[in-house]
Amino acid sequence: MTAPLHETHAGGSGRRVPDNQQGMRRRNLSRVMHSVNAEGPLSRAAVASRIGLTRAAVSTLVDELIRSGLLEELGPERPGRVGRPGSALALSGRGPAGIGAEIGVDHLAVCAVDLRGEVRARAVRHGTNRGRAPEPVIDELTVLVRRVVAEAEGEGLWAAGLAVAVPGLVSGDARTVVRAPNLDWHDTDLGALLPGGLPVTVDNEANFGGLAELWLGDGTPSDFLHVSAEIGIGGAVVVDGRLLRGTRGFAGELGHVPVRPEGPDCACGGRGCLEQYAGEEAVLRAAGLEPGSHGVEFLAEQAAAGDKDVHRALRGAGTALGIALTGAVNLLDPETVVLGGALAALAPWLLPSLERELARRTAGPACAVTVSRLGSEGPLLGAAHSVVRAVLDDPATVGVRP
Amino acid sequence: MTAPLHETHAGGSGRRVPDNQQGMRRRNLSRVMHSVNAEGPLSRAAVASRIGLTRAAVSTLVDELIRSGLLEELGPERPGRVGRPGSALALSGRGPAGIGAEIGVDHLAVCAVDLRGEVRARAVRHGTNRGRAPEPVIDELTVLVRRVVAEAEGEGLWAAGLAVAVPGLVSGDARTVVRAPNLDWHDTDLGALLPGGLPVTVDNEANFGGLAELWLGDGTPSDFLHVSAEIGIGGAVVVDGRLLRGTRGFAGELGHVPVRPEGPDCACGGRGCLEQYAGEEAVLRAAGLEPGSHGVEFLAEQAAAGDKDVHRALRGAGTALGIALTGAVNLLDPETVVLGGALAALAPWLLPSLERELARRTAGPACAVTVSRLGSEGPLLGAAHSVVRAVLDDPATVGVRP
Structure with a gap:
């Protein structure tokens, strides 16, 4: 599958290519790049058949992309394939x-x-x-x-x-x-x-x-909710392979979804926001640790070592995540929820209470929860x-x- | 502006028109219909200039649409316009x-x-x-x-x-x-x-x-959250002029967003869902009335007559709506929230507490809340x-x- 041609992937400039001769050339250059990216290395003939252009048209496009340093020729394809061997094209490693x-x-x-x-x-x-x-x-x-x-x-x-x-x-x-x-x-x-x-x-x-998960994740679907944490808690909503940005670009603010409306004051001006239960500081406090003294690695180490206080704190955070995610799943009906960022490292201790809460509160079959393999690199x-x-x-x- | 050509409006069959000669004719017929719908009555020449086709091509399309009973000719346009008068086209009232x-x-x-x-x-x-x-x-x-x-x-x-x-x-x-x-x-x-x-x-x-609001609403933007009620509470999320349907078609289930996670049991299996605070039965109960004995019209009449118990019950429902909508606004960042269905009739008594809750809990400037003029007809x-x-x-x- 090549990518959609009339819109850039979210996260980029969002610029639209004009619908004229010049725009068509630009879109065709992109189709060549995407087909080599998705299935390369590929010969010119293979690219032509995948994007439905003539071999001659593709050669012109490929020559331009090679001159610009975006594609490389790897030399003749290995023998044994049908037809005359072509030179395989790959995305450039020096572009x-x-x-x-x-x-x-x-x-x-x-x-x-x-x-x-x-x-x-x-x-x-x-x-x-x-x-x-x-x-x-x-x-x-x-x-x-x-x-x-x-x-x-x-x-x-x-x-x-x-x-x-x-x-x-x-x-x-x-x-x-x-x-x-x-x-x-x-x-x-x-x-x-x-x-x-x-x-x-x-x-x-x-x-x-969220975009990293969409582009690099292992079998990530095109409709998911990505939940991540560093100090705060963030969310990203991907619908039909595109990031939902909202009117002002503020969509996905999961950290300030109210979990317990009469709960502790939050820096955002609200009360009982998810961050007050599942943010790093809240979890450290719930485990009897000084906020700021330790980070997520320490929590993961202590949890792995069987620290009961840390287990209890993470169980509470998982419950709060489950409550906030119930609302989000009800509103968005995503295929999966993906835990990323620092939450990935803590997943073994967050997931049981999170999934229990989500399963018992969501209407219909509960939404699957997966853990990002990108973690805090995302x-x-x-x-x-x-x-x-x-x-x-x-x-x-x-x-x-x- | 004519409508997008490669996708049907949400709410329809979602069918895609094939990208060939026959598909092009079908798309052009649609462009003619949409341009007359948006700006009609229009002459053939005016349609041609709006959709960027030749007058001859448009005439062929228009003749086909008249034969099918989809367009009507109203007779010559009123004089005073530049150029030779054309016959004005309108959507058919007998098609x-x-x-x-x-x-x-x-x-x-x-x-x-x-x-x-x-x-x-x-x-x-x-x-x-x-x-x-x-x-x-x-x-x-x-x-x-x-x-x-x-x-x-x-x-x-x-x-x-x-x-x-x-x-x-x-x-x-x-x-x-x-x-x-x-x-x-x-x-x-x-x-x-x-x-x-x-x-x-x-x-x-x-x-x-939500679609009625998008199509018929007075200045409704293309990104909004529609909240409505009959007995239950429903939501519809419109993003970029399209209904967000979710993976299984279940998106927009606002009625079962948790408001108070330890609140009353809900028929959905959850606890403290929005419907338990702002659904018709919950409001009747909170006003000391027998659920099932009365409906929304009665509540609106009593509220208009100054019934203190009904006022208090609707204030509580507005607060619960504000809490649930805070989460939804944080996730979706819509341009407005539109209250529709039975909520429109109750808006004067729901809005003050709803808007206060939303303003104090949402990060950044609070999202505007408007009332649908379609109400329960939506x-x-x-x-x-x-x-x-x-x-x-x-x-x-x-x-x-x-």
Whole structure:
């Protein structure tokens, strides 16, 4: 199957290719890239038969893509196939790369992913960003971005764009952080602070996590609800293979769904939100631990070691997740719920109470709950892959070396 | 603006027109119908300029649509316009009609709507259907359908299809009621019971109510959450002008979103669902009235007369709606929430507590809440109009007299 031609995959720029001769060429270049991506390596003849164009038309498109450094010829196909051997085409491992970045509450991370989906460079800096002003954080992130871009360039790649995952709500302009309560950032234009010279997209980390699951997950369906956590709890709603963004780009805010309406006050202004029961701080407190003293790895270690207090705290978090997810499943009727981010590592202790709650509350057969194999890598990989997908969707413009 | 060409409007059959010569003709017939529907009466020349086809091509299409009884010529356009006067085209008032039906817990209703959107015939039978077997209910409904079809035929119309709204979950086959707790129907194949000879579609009443709001509402945006009530509470999620149906067709089940997780048991198997606080029975009980003794009209009358107990009960229902809607707004980020069905009549007493709860709990600016002017007519009109929309979307096949 090749990808839809008239719309880019969510997470990219969402730009529409015009419906004229030039637009048709651009869409056909994208069809070639998507067919090699889905089934490659493929000969020109195989590409032609898959996308329904003549061999001659495909050759013209392929030559252009090779000249731009987006496709490579691997040499003659192995013998034994029917017909004259053709040279197999593959996505280039030395073409454009997607640069993904993540601003976490406790870390910064950057990686470069090539067109084949391989991570070719990465850099991480640990240390809290809570309460820091945006400028010094972005300065540090920029250092990491430059290091990763330089490393990728050393391998013959070039940066096609930078996508940044943040733990907060991002406006429809894909550059302004409207509200990131765990960083204490408000109405911050990251586009103005990030390094120039590269197309930049900023999005919510849960959105990138959900897209990573859609693009890289193991048998992930095209309708699912992705639930993830770092310090807060995020959600991403994927319907028919597309991210549901909402009117202002704020859809998927699962962390502030009311679980117990008279429950503890939440930083969002509400009460008894899911984050007050299943967020990292709430779980640490419920286990009798100092919030901020430990992270998710510690909780997972203690749970694995049989710590009864941690077990009880995670059971409570699973129950709260089950209640909030019941509402979400009733509203959205997804095929599955996928636990990602930090929740993946804690899944063995969250799932029993979560699934029990969901099963007993949802009308009809309960929705299946699965665990992401990407875990906390999801948002960073989703960010980098969003740039790669944008190149596949519109190679003629997005994939052109600046 | 003409409608999208490659997909039918939600609520119809969802059929796709094939991408060949014949498909192109069918799509162009639809573009003519939609442009006359949106802006008519229009001359042939005006249609041609709006849809970007030659005057000659449009004339061929228009002649076919007139022969099929879908378009009418009104005679020469009024003078004063530039150019040679053309004959104005309008949708036919004597062509196909959509037959809508509603199986309510307390009534049955049927109506016929012509291509112009006018209700041309209707029939209603009051009396409870709770606990009755499907067969006698459908027999009575069939009598009403026959009466309405005969009346429409008397006006020169003919029935293009029958769409039935039911207060329950309907499977993806658009004929089987999976579960209608307030009727006590389970896995009931209505398609087998309804009159033959007409294409039949069955859908959830809240879905038809949401579609009616989308098609007929006053300035309704293309992203909204529609909340309605008869005995139960239903929801419909419209994203980008399309109904969100979910994997199994069950999306929008707002009535069973948990509001207070340790609240009263609900017939769905859950506890503290929205219906336990804002459903008709719950409101009657909270006002000290016998459930089943009175309906929504009585509540609205008492509230208008200043009944303090009814005011308090509706305030509580508004609070519960606000809590459930906070979760829904956080997940979906719609442009507005529209109160429809019986909730529209009660809105003056529900809205203050509903809006207060929503404003104080939702992150960011609160979502606007509006009241449907269709009220409890929504599901019935949505059903009838879904047939009319299907004719506009594919006049060559759906609009052909059987």
